[in-house]
Amino acid sequence: MDVDTRLLRYFAAVAQEGNLTRAAQGLFISQPALTKQIRQLETLLDVRLFTRSRAGMTLTEPGRALAAGVPGLLADWDRVRRETRSAASRAARVLRVGFLASAANELTPRITAAFAARRPGWRVDMRQAPWSDPTAGLAAGDVDAALLRLPFPGQEGLRTETLLTEDRWAVLPDDHPLAGRAEIPFSELWDEPFVAAPPETGPWRDYWLAVDAREGRPVLIGAVTENPDDWLTAIANGYGIALAPASAARFYPRPGIVYRPVTGVAPTSVGVAWPPAADTDRVVQDFVRCCLDHRPPDPDGPTDAP
Amino acid sequence: MDVDTRLLRYFAAVAQEGNLTRAAQGLFISQPALTKQIRQLETLLDVRLFTRSRAGMTLTEPGRALAAGVPGLLADWDRVRRETRSAASRAARVLRVGFLASAANELTPRITAAFAARRPGWRVDMRQAPWSDPTAGLAAGDVDAALLRLPFPGQEGLRTETLLTEDRWAVLPDDHPLAGRAEIPFSELWDEPFVAAPPETGPWRDYWLAVDAREGRPVLIGAVTENPDDWLTAIANGYGIALAPASAARFYPRPGIVYRPVTGVAPTSVGVAWPPAADTDRVVQDFVRCCLDHRPPDPDGPTDAP
DNA sequence: CACATCCATGCCGTCAGGCTATGGATGCAG
DNA sequence: CTGCATCCATAGCCTGACGGCATGGATGTG
Numbered sequence: 001m002d003v004d005t006r007l008l009r010y011f012a013a014v015a016q017e018g019n020l021t022r023a024a025q026g027l028f029i030s031q032p033a034l035t036k037q038i039r040q041l042e043t044l045l046d047v048r049l050f051t052r053s054r055a056g057m058t059l060t061e062p063g064r065a066l067a068a069g070v071p072g073l074l075a076d077w078d079r080v081r082r083e084t085r086s087a088a089s090r091a092a093r094v095l096r097v098g099f100l101a102s103a104a105n106e107l108t109p110r111i112t113a114a115f116a117a118r119r120p121g122w123r124v125d126m127r128q129a130p131w132s133d134p135t136a137g138l139a140a141g142d143v144d145a146a147l148l149r150l151p152f153p154g155q156e157g158l159r160t161e162t163l164l165t166e167d168r169w170a171v172l173p174d175d176h177p178l179a180g181r182a183e184i185p186f187s188e189l190w191d192e193p194f195v196a197a198p199p200e201t202g203p204w205r206d207y208w209l210a211v212d213a214r215e216g217r218p219v220l221i222g223a224v225t226e227n228p229d230d231w232l233t234a235i236a237n238g239y240g241i242a243l244a245p246a247s248a249a250r251f252y253p254r255p256g257i258v259y260r261p262v263t264g265v266a267p268t269s270v271g272v273a274w275p276p277a278a279d280t281d282r283v284v285q286d287f288v289r290c291c292l293d294h295r296p297p298d299p300d301g302p303t304d305a306p
Numbered sequence: 307m308d309v310d311t312r313l314l315r316y317f318a319a320v321a322q323e324g325n326l327t328r329a330a331q332g333l334f335i336s337q338p339a340l341t342k343q344i345r346q347l348e349t350l351l352d353v354r355l356f357t358r359s360r361a362g363m364t365l366t367e368p369g370r371a372l373a374a375g376v377p378g379l380l381a382d383w384d385r386v387r388r389e390t391r392s393a394a395s396r397a398a399r400v401l402r403v404g405f406l407a408s409a410a411n412e413l414t415p416r417i418t419a420a421f422a423a424r425r426p427g428w429r430v431d432m433r434q435a436p437w438s439d440p441t442a443g444l445a446a447g448d449v450d451a452a453l454l455r456l457p458f459p460g461q462e463g464l465r466t467e468t469l470l471t472e473d474r475w476a477v478l479p480d481d482h483p484l485a486g487r488a489e490i491p492f493s494e495l496w497d498e499p500f501v502a503a504p505p506e507t508g509p510w511r512d513y514w515l516a517v518d519a520r521e522g523r524p525v526l527i528g529a530v531t532e533n534p535d536d537w538l539t540a541i542a543n544g545y546g547i548a549l550a551p552a553s554a555a556r557f558y559p560r561p562g563i564v565y566r567p568v569t570g571v572a573p574t575s576v577g578v579a580w581p582p583a584a585d586t587d588r589v590v591q592d593f594v595r596c597c598l599d600h601r602p603p604d605p606d607g608p609t610d611a612p
Numbered sequence: 613c614a615c616a617t618c619c620a621t622g623c624c625g626t627c628a629g630g631c632t633a634t635g636g637a638t639g640c641a642g
Numbered sequence: 643c644t645g646c647a648t649c650c651a652t653a654g655c656c657t658g659a660c661g662g663c664a665t666g667g668a669t670g671t672g
Contacts (some may be wrong), residue, residue, distance in 0.1 A: 003310070020618080036659095037661095040659090046391075053669090077379055342628095359650090362649070
C-alpha cells in the first residue's frame with residue numbers, strides 16, 4: 001500500500017481548506033486534478049475521506065483520523081530528509097551558511113577566508129535566503145549557521161552573537177524632494193509610500209517599514225517586491241521609498257537612487273546564528289569563532305567602510 | 307520534495323540487502339528498475355546514498371542517516387493507515403474479526419448471531435487469516451478482535467479468553483498402516499513424514515508438528531503446503547501425515563483421509579483475543595461477551611458436536 | 613430565472629516506472 | 643590466461659498515472 005507524500009499534501013490541503021477549488025489554487029494544480037487525486041487516495045485506502053456537498057468537502061470520521069496523522073508524517077519525512085542532507089554536507093566537508101541580502105557586509109569574505117584557513121579541506125556554501133525567511137534557512141534546518149539581521153522572530157530557539165550594528169538609512173529616488181537633505185527625521189517619511197516586502201514575510205516586512213517608529217500611524221504601501229533588484233527598480237521608478245541598512249549604499253548603488261541617513265529609527269544589527277544542537281559541533285563553532293574574531297571594534301559599522 | 311513510500315521501501319531493501327540484484331528479487335521487480343529508482347532517489351535528495359562496487363551497494367554516511375529514519379517513517383505511515391481503516395470500520399458499524407481455519411468451530415455462527423442481536427445495525431466482518439499469522443491480523447491492527455488458537459507467540463501483549471479446548475488428532479491417508487487403529491500414541495508417529503506449514507510460519511508450524519512432544523527427535527517433513535486444501539491433498543496423496551484439531555474431522559472430511567485420536571500430545575484451545583486498547587471499546591467487549599456466553603460447558607469440545 | 617459556486621467527468625498530451633536485452637567491470641576457478 | 647559468474651549500468655520500449663482544458667450536473671442566491 002504505497003502512497004506519495006504529494007498525495008498526503010493534497011489531502012492535508014483539502015482537509016484544511018474544506019474546498020477543492022481553493023485547495024487546488026493553493027497547490028498550484030487544477031481543480032479536476034485535485035478531485036482525481038483525492039478520489040485516488042480514497043480508492044487506495046478503500047475509505048471515504050470526505051463528504052461532498054455544495055458547501056465543499058467535509059472530513060468524515062476516518063478522514064479526521066487520517067488528517068490527524070498526516071501532518072506528523074510529512075514533518076517526519078521533512079526531518080529525515082534534512083538530516084540526510086546535513087549528513088551529506090558534513091561528509092563532503094561543506095559548511096552551509098545561510099545569509100540575507102548582503103550578509104555581514106564587508107566582513108563576509110574575511111570570515112570565509114579565516115574559516116578556510118582554520119579548516120583546510122572544508123568549503124563554505126553561502127546560500128542567499130529569500131526575505132520571507134528571517135532565519136535564512138536555519139529554522140528549517142537547511143543550513144548549519146546563518147548570517148542574519150537581529151533581532152528576528154524565533155530567535156529564542158537559536159544561539160546568536162551580534163557581529164556589527166549599523167544605522168538604517170532612507171532609500172529615495174534622486175528626484176525626490178528630500179533627496180537633497182543630508183539627514184532626514186523619520187517622522188517626515190511617515191506619509192511617504194513605501195516599497196515593501198510581501199505580506200507573508202510578516203515581521204521582516206514590518207521591521208523594514210519601521211512600524212514601531214510610526215507612533216501608530218498607518219503605513220502607506222506604494223509597491224510590493226520580492227527581491228532587492230525589483231525593490232530598487234520600484235524605488236527608482238518612484239513607486240515609493242524604503243529603509244535599508246547604511247551599508248546598502250555600498251552594496252546596492254544604482255543610478256537614480258540615493259541613500260540618506262535617517263534619525264528616529266533604531267539601528268539594525270547583523271549577527272551569526274546557529275542551532276543549539278551545533279553547540280558541540282567543532283566545525284560550526286570554528287565558523288562562529290571566525291565571525292567573532294572579525295567583529296569591528298567600532299560598534300557603528302566596520303572600520304574599513306569606504 | 308515529494309517521495310513515494312515505494313521509493314523508501316526500495317531504498318530500505320537495498321540498504322539492508324547491500325545488493326541490488328537480491329533486493330530486486332525480494333521486491334519482485336527487475337534489477338534495472340531498482341537501479342533506476344535508487345538513482346532517482348539520489349537525484350531527488352541530491353545525495354549519494356550508496357557507493358557502488360563489485361561487492362555490492364554500501365551505504366554512504368548520508369545513506370546511513372536516511373536508512374536510520376526510513377523504517378520509522380514507513381512504520382508511522384502504516385500506523386496512520388491502520389488507524390484510518392479502523393475509524394472507517396467503526397463509522398460503518400463493522401466489527402472486523404480475524405480467524406484461523408475453522409475459527410471457533412460450531413460456535414462461530416452462534417457467536418455472530420448473538421452479536422447481531424446485541425448490536426443491531428452492526429455487521430461482523432469475518433476475515434480468514436493465513437497460517438503465517440497466528441494472531442489472525444490482530445497484531446498488525448487489521449482486525450478489532452480475533453478467534454484463534456491458544457497459546458500463540460505475542461500473546462502477552464494482547465487480551466485473551468479461552469473458549470473451547472479439544473484434542474489433537476492424527477490426519478492419515480486411509481491406506482496408512484495406522485489408519486485402522488482406534489487411538490495412536492504420538493510416539494508411534496515420530497518417524498512418520500509430516501505435511502507441514504511453510505517454515506516462515508515459525509511457532510505455528512512447530513506447534514502442529516508437536517515438536518515439543520518429540521523428546522528432541524528431528525521432524526521428518528514430507529511436504530510443505532500453504533493452505534488447508536493443499537494440505538489435505540498432500541496427505542491423501544501419501545506425502546505425509548499431520549496433526550489437526552479433533553474438530554477438523556467435522557470441518558475437513560475428505561475421501562481418502564481418516565482422522566484418529568492421538569495420545570501423548572497436549573490438547574489445543576480456541577480463544578477470543580483483542581488488543582488492550584479495546585478494553586474500553588463497548589462494541590469489542592460486546593463481541594467478547596457473546597463469545598464467552600457461548601462457551602460449551604464441557605471443556606473437551608462443543609456439546610453439539612456431531 | 614440568470615448566475616455563481618461547488619465538485620465530477622471526458623479527453624488528451626507527457627512523463628515516469630516497469631520489463632527485456634545487453635554491456636562493462638571485476639573476482640575466481642580451471 | 644581464460645572462461646565464467648556476479649555485480650551494477652544503459653538502451654529501447656510499453657503502459658499507466660498525472661496534469662491540463664473544457665464541460666456537465668447540482669444547488670443556493672440576487
